[in-house]
Amino acid sequence: MRKTPTEKTQHVNPDAVERSPPCRVALIGFGTVGRPVAKILCERTDRLLHLTHIYNRNVARKKQSWIPGDVIWTEDFDAILKSDVNIVIELIGGLVPAEEFVRSALQAGKSVVTANKQLIARHGPDLLQLASANGCQLEFGASVAGGVPVLPALRTGLSGDRLHGIAGILNGTCNYILSRLESDRIPFSEALEEAQARGYAEADASEDLDGGDARAKLSILALAALHASVSPADIRSRTIRTIDAVDFDYAAELGCTIRQISRAKLKEKTLFAEVGPSLVPAASPFGRVQRNLNLVLTSGDYGGDMAFLGAGAGGDPTAVAVVSDLMFVAESLSAGPRSRPPMQLASPKVSCDFETPWYLRFWVKDQPGIIASLAAILSAHQLNIDAVLQKPGFDKNALPFVITLEPCRDSQLHPALEQMSTQAFALRPCLSLPILR
Amino acid sequence: MRKTPTEKTQHVNPDAVERSPPCRVALIGFGTVGRPVAKILCERTDRLLHLTHIYNRNVARKKQSWIPGDVIWTEDFDAILKSDVNIVIELIGGLVPAEEFVRSALQAGKSVVTANKQLIARHGPDLLQLASANGCQLEFGASVAGGVPVLPALRTGLSGDRLHGIAGILNGTCNYILSRLESDRIPFSEALEEAQARGYAEADASEDLDGGDARAKLSILALAALHASVSPADIRSRTIRTIDAVDFDYAAELGCTIRQISRAKLKEKTLFAEVGPSLVPAASPFGRVQRNLNLVLTSGDYGGDMAFLGAGAGGDPTAVAVVSDLMFVAESLSAGPRSRPPMQLASPKVSCDFETPWYLRFWVKDQPGIIASLAAILSAHQLNIDAVLQKPGFDKNALPFVITLEPCRDSQLHPALEQMSTQAFALRPCLSLPILR
Numbered sequence: 053m054r055k056t057p058t059e060k061t062q063h064v065n066p067d068a069v070e071r072s073p074p075c076r077v078a079l080i081g082f083g084t085v086g087r088p089v090a091k092i093l094c095e096r097t098d099r100l101l102h103l104t105h106i107y108n109r110n111v112a113r114k115k116q117s118w119i120p121g122d123v124i125w126t127e128d129f130d131a132i133l134k135s136d137v138n139i140v141i142e143l144i145g146g147l148v149p150a151e152e153f154v155r156s157a158l159q160a161g162k163s164v165v166t167a168n169k170q171l172i173a174r175h176g177p178d179l180l181q182l183a184s185a186n187g188c189q190l191e192f193g194a195s196v197a198g199g200v201p202v203l204p205a206l207r208t209g210l211s212g213d214r215l216h217g218i219a220g221i222l223n224g225t226c227n228y229i230l231s232r233l234e235s236d237r238i239p240f241s242e243a244l245e246e247a248q249a250r251g252y253a254e255a256d257a258s259e260d261l262d263g264g265d266a267r268a269k270l271s272i273l274a275l276a277a278l279h280a281s282v283s284p285a286d287i288r289s290r291t292i293r294t295i296d297a298v299d300f301d302y303a304a305e306l307g308c309t310i311r312q313i314s315r316a317k318l319k320e321k322t323l324f325a326e327v328g329p330s331l332v333p334a335a336s337p338f339g340r341v342q343r344n345l346n347l348v349l350t351s352g353d354y355g356g357d358m359a360f361l362g363a364g365a366g367g368d369p370t371a372v373a374v375v376s377d378l379m380f381v382a383e384s385l386s387a388g389p390r391s392r393p394p395m396q397l398a399s400p401k402v403s404c405d406f407e408t409p410w411y412l413r414f415w416v417k418d419q420p421g422i423i424a425s426l427a428a429i430l431s432a433h434q435l436n437i438d439a440v441l442q443k444p445g446f447d448k449n450a451l452p453f454v455i456t457l458e459p460c461r462d463s464q465l466h467p468a469l470e471q472m473s474t475q476a477f478a479l480r481p482c483l484s485l486p487i488l489r
Numbered sequence: 490m491r492k493t494p495t496e497k498t499q500h501v502n503p504d505a506v507e508r509s510p511p512c513r514v515a516l517i518g519f520g521t522v523g524r525p526v527a528k529i530l531c532e533r534t535d536r537l538l539h540l541t542h543i544y545n546r547n548v549a550r551k552k553q554s555w556i557p558g559d560v561i562w563t564e565d566f567d568a569i570l571k572s573d574v575n576i577v578i579e580l581i582g583g584l585v586p587a588e589e590f591v592r593s594a595l596q597a598g599k600s601v602v603t604a605n606k607q608l609i610a611r612h613g614p615d616l617l618q619l620a621s622a623n624g625c626q627l628e629f630g631a632s633v634a635g636g637v638p639v640l641p642a643l644r645t646g647l648s649g650d651r652l653h654g655i656a657g658i659l660n661g662t663c664n665y666i667l668s669r670l671e672s673d674r675i676p677f678s679e680a681l682e683e684a685q686a687r688g689y690a691e692a693d694a695s696e697d698l699d700g701g702d703a704r705a706k707l708s709i710l711a712l713a714a715l716h717a718s719v720s721p722a723d724i725r726s727r728t729i730r731t732i733d734a735v736d737f738d739y740a741a742e743l744g745c746t747i748r749q750i751s752r753a754k755l756k757e758k759t760l761f762a763e764v765g766p767s768l769v770p771a772a773s774p775f776g777r778v779q780r781n782l783n784l785v786l787t788s789g790d791y792g793g794d795m796a797f798l799g800a801g802a803g804g805d806p807t808a809v810a811v812v813s814d815l816m817f818v819a820e821s822l823s824a825g826p827r828s829r830p831p832m833q834l835a836s837p838k839v840s841c842d843f844e845t846p847w848y849l850r851f852w853v854k855d856q857p858g859i860i861a862s863l864a865a866i867l868s869a870h871q872l873n874i875d876a877v878l879q880k881p882g883f884d885k886n887a888l889p890f891v892i893t894l895e896p897c898r899d900s901q902l903h904p905a906l907e908q909m910s911t912q913a914f915a916l917r918p919c920l921s922l923p924i925l926r
Contacts, residue, residue: 092649092791098833193646199792201646208645209630209638212529212812337798340777354529355636355809358799361774363792372792375649396535 075382078105078132080153081143082114085167085194086336088371089141090119093378100382101375104182105132129153133160139381151175153180158182158190163385165377167194167370173268177281181383189384191377192337196269197222197346197371198459204376206276213352219315219488220279224270224344224364225253225260226292226312230329231342234309237297252344263289263312265326270314270327277350278318281397282325287316288404292329297414298443302454303440306411307486309334311341313488323400330485331411337361338488408486409438410465411455414472415480418448422477426455433468435460450479456487512819515542517590518580519551522604522631526578526702527556527806530815537819538812542569564588565693570597572729578811579603588612589788595619595627600822602814604631604807610705614718614834626821628814633706634659634783636806637799641813643713643787646678650789655714656752656925659706660748661781661801662690662697663729663749667766668779672748676736689781700749700764701725707751707764714787715755718834719762724753725841731920735880736850740889742878743848743924746771748778750925752843763815768924769847774798847894849901851909852917855885859914863892868917870905872897887916 077093084109093103102205103123108114111125121137126132129149132140133156140157140165142149150171157164158179166172172192183190193203197220206215208255225247232243244261247253259265267287274280292312303310308331316325332338337359341347346364351357363369416422423440430437436458446452457465465484473481495587514530516523523543526573530540540560545551548562563569566586569577570593577594579601581587587608594615603609609616609629617856621628625769634657643652644866650759658664662684669680684690691794696702704724711717740747745768753762769775774796778784783801788794800806853859872894879890894902909916
């Protein structure tokens, strides 16, 4: 190996290593996460981080007596840009004005720590490049799974592996609702109202229930774990609104339960990815996640499978993720600007055409010959039935029953589903859920 | 806030940021972990790490054709010390000569990555200080829980929290044996032989069964998570050899199972720590860990509880942990020597005097008045009985039965245990296990 002139061996005079001053930190957004971030920063005694500015709209009504007197409260982001702040913490969420704030901070050479899922899901690759081009850092460990340190673990604990798959329960609202259906077989609408009453779901819960939130998080995990740049809009999401309490009865017959699973798998040059309700074994890690917890599983070529479980949301756990990122950036900055190699990203084709066994739930007006008709349609599409389940005790005018299929691709199943849904006895479109083993 | 002359804002000309050459890496020990580490290094395409030396005793018989021709195979560690290697990977294990190798590497300003549990458990604080004094780094992410990225997550993902507790299933051999007793109620000796036949336990399994391995790992976790310097010898460990299949029957009556749990908790200036078989709820994360997996739970003031699950041993997962550490060190070195603040360590008093409910299992020759005698002894020591369990069907000449106690300290229980074991009807000393809820 040739030695280039820039190479140095690490013989260091320890006295020559200078102790850096604390990093100056501006906090943008003093809300659910911003407040505990400020609290942790003010309570720390290690002097690595120094909170200098707090930005918020109508900042006067936000002021708190426990914030030290030398912290500047401001409504003027430009003042922060022009200041000697090293790190900007963006916690206002959404795209406007967060995107502009983050871009201008990076362009001014200030590192950024953000918990903004939508911003990173849509513009992560671009912003990472902007950070790299300006010799600063962008960290977003709090943008997925709140306090569960998945992204930091990917960054430093699994960086030695070559990951090919990632799957998770990433939306606490869906998990709360589904585990309530599971435990008490209450109607979907009642579980949703309960989640709203407890503050786990918003008045308009579409973003949670229909998978928008989870697919944004999945695209961030695909970026961090699989180095794949994928837009959330390219990831199919299926709603959990179609799940009925009876599906938990049938799932239980199969040794399973139902969870909203977000999963991505790199295979050759294709990223298989989707978000939606899925059958998982009741005894599996996914099946056991209760309430609003988050679980993420990673699969690596060398290290095999790893699981991370914890509180996926909440101000305090998310604040821990933000401050941990801050410390990581501060440690890097203490060494001055450096040539952190930019992440090599691929832009694979995105497909939802997973090959899995399937759970099909029909809701029919009972009459002779239904199974025969459905079996004929499935057979015509080369789909193999694994089991037919019909629990007793239902009204014959609105009868739920289940067929499970041997593994086939989503694209093979789809035409059969369309044909089955046009049958006169079908009261609702057939519900199809992948069965993950 | 005053601005000191050393402060710079982060306006960086990206062209001025120079791309560093790859780090030169020497691998010490080409065995179970060393081989897959070399494999991963040779398969990587990012050119951040360059394997230059492989050290082993009798190196000639180790040579592999898949190692590039420019790698130097050597039996001379001094040659590596004198070379321009930046990072030394120590994978020979044990204390001699590993300790001397690691010290001399650090003194020569070379950073060290090690998987050596005994070395870090005994000399970690000292070696960290040596690394800091020489402007280089020491990482040991592979020394606990193999491929489970607990230590990296503590370093970068939970650094923003203030942790007060850590608990884990850290020894795969014990977990394999206990989960075999649980699933098939086979005798302890049979489960041990099976573990040995499968390569999960060594011929002399004392280090695993009696807790020596787990307490070394617990002392490393206490160092990394709780910033407490504690010698493994100061942590009490109880053997799992006293556990009988019948204990799983009684544990099940209490909704529990039995696992070897390592736990440490900082309370005021005391570190409560111990390793040993414990009752845990069957439905808890600990209760569900099967086979030779590892699970670590952390508890933080801000972020609450977090769980990490994965393969705790094995060459490939451990190699991922080693290479991940290597990349972390290489990224740091690419910035040149720097003032990483040394970890502020405390040396708390160590105590095993946890306050918990207890499971007491007696093995007696049945005769009238046993319960009355035991109850009298317990009462005399101010200990409150919670339940008395006696399953039918046992030989009256060797009858196992169980008393559970309401929470009390280990030190309160101990004198009562001694007194009870001297009773004429006691065939064996009473087994006492903490019940963790």
